Amino acid sequence: MKAFMCHSQGFPTLMLLVLCSMFLFLLVATPERExxxxxxxxxxxxxxxxxxxxxxxxxxxxxxFEWESALELEKKRFLALQTPAHPTASTRHPLEVVYSDGYKFRLNEPDKCQKISPFLVLFVITEPQDIAKREAIRKTWGNESSVPGVSILRLFLTGLHPRFGSPLQNLLEEESSIYRDIVQQDFLDTYNNLTLKTLMGMEWISKFCPNASYVMKADSDIFLNVEYLVSQLLHPHLPPKKDYMTGYIYRNTKPIRSKAYKWYVPREVYPNDTYPPYCGGPGYVLSGDLAQKIYQVAQTIRIINMEDSFIGICLHKLGISVTDSPWGLFNVYKITYEKCRFSKVVVVHHFGPEELLQIWPNFQDQNETCKS
Incomplete structure (x- = not known):
């Protein structure tokens, strides 16, 4: 192969060297795509x-998938929190999630449930920089007044940005002061730590809202039909269910053992060949009493980096089974928007803020009716 050469007849030497240097810098510095x-x-x-x-x-x-570099900061965080009960840094696998009561709330809304007993708490998983996503959700399915006569509480769960924590924190605190709907602990907000984010929600229920009837864990890139969820599955006129969890259920799934994927789970972290049944991460609902039980049992077992699979492991430890729901209510794939179809689903995955805002007026249009 011929070597790369910078040559141009009559071109100033200094300028030529500068252009060649810039080209080589861009060639080397451009990161590989994930x-x-x-x-x-x-x-x-x-x-x-x-x-x-x-x-x-x-x-x-x-x-x-280069997860090692993304976890370097998390290793430092682990060392700062290390106690004799934890594995040492030399024996701990880089993907082993450290769950510690040393994580403190940076933003919190501890008084939300003092005057009300919410029927449904919406926990929305976001990253600190997801300002547009949070705003779109507030204006659409996250509207706490979306179901008349039903008490709904919305909270966004987040951690610390691994690289731009300080400047983003100022913006997040300002947003929190306006909307009072953000809960944050001081773990690093990485894909590997999604389990910590969900467990933070279970901790919040246990400590600050134990009277909640139901909890919905939702990703920030979904369409959620809260009214259909409440009327078809939760039935507010009936006593709250106990030990209840439903969603898109996975059974007999295997851990991904290839580093090519961000879903990689090494045997050192989870040695079993299959996961217990679990509900897919984009969106699932559980009873308030079960949220508290998950928080308690999570402190007694080894945590893995796959959040939805880990919740299934907690249920298995508790001896509680997931509950089947009618097929098609929880969609972990994207489906094309059509009002009458979406009026009879609970979750559709892969809806960004722009698309969500675009379809919402039509979805709310009372003049366009659907056949039952």
Missing amino acids: VSEVSPLLLKLFSNPQSSPGSAQMLRSIPE
Whole structure:
């Protein structure tokens, strides 16, 4: 292969050197793109390369997901919190999540449930920088007055940005002072720490809102039909269910053992070949009493970096089963918007703030009716 050469007849030497240097800098400094999310079908294929001819070769051709660098700051955080009960830094796998009562609330709304007993608490998983997502959710499905006669409470859960914590924190605190709907602890907000974020919500219920009837854990990139959830599954006119959790249920799924994916779970972190049944992470609902039980049992077992799978492990430890819901209510894939179809679902995944704001006026339009 011919070497790269910078040559231009009559071009000033100094300018030529500057341009060559800039080119080489961009060539070296440009980061590799992260592996994009793939469908569960591909995940199943790559978690078992022998299941299809040529799949192992396909897997080797995919660049590795570089989770090591993303976790370097988390290692420092672990060292700061280390106690004799924790594994030492030398024996702990980089993907092993450290759950500690040393995480403190940076932002909190401890008085939200003092005057009310909410029927439904919406916990929305966001990152500190997700200002547009939070604003869109407040104006759409996160509106606390969306279901007449039903007490709904909305809270956004977040951690500390791993690189821009201080400047973002000022913005987050200002946003919190306006809306009073953000809860934050001082763990790093990374994909690996999604489990910590969900457990923060379970802790908040246990300590500040134990009288909540139901809790909905929702990602920030979903469409959520709260009215249909309440009327079809939760039934506010009936006594609250106990030990209840439902959503899109996964059964007999295997941990992803390839570093090519951000869903990678090494055997050192989770040695079993399959997960217990669990509800898919984009959105699931559980009873308030079960949220408190999950918070308690999570302090007694080893935590893994896959949040939804870990909640299933907690249920297995508690001896509680997930509850089947009618097929098609919880969609972990995106489906094309159509009002009458969306009026009879609970969750649809992969809706950004712009698209959510675009479809919402039509979804709320009372003049356009659907056949029952």
